């Protein structure tokens with residue numbers, strides 16, 4: 126039996142999967158690499174080149190944060206629910222951090238599972 130973390134598709138396995146030759150699944154993260162402590166900044170998560178139909182689409186995007194030095198991680202940050210055809214397959218979250226760490230985006234395709242990407246954030 127696989128652990129849950131083993132059934133999440135990461136950028137490291139993306140190219141090895143046959144489905145990746147037909148359509149993109151890995152969420153892209155658009156964010157500054159360096160932010161100021163306590164100042165809100167935008168995190169845009171999006172999936173390009175993927176169908177957006179009732180039969181096949183991304184249904185949600187979630188954002189988590191792994192905070193350096195924290196005893197228990199990750200911290201849940203936000204979630205966006207997506208409606209096929211009406212919602213574009215993207216979400217922009219406004220986030221405030223006090224410590225450096227890693228933002229993790231998860232996105233769920235109803236046919237192809239949960240896909241992950243991550244971005245290192247330095248808080249100054």
Ligand SMILES: [Fe+2]
Pocket residue numbers: 148150175181182234235236237
């Ligand atoms: Fe898909």
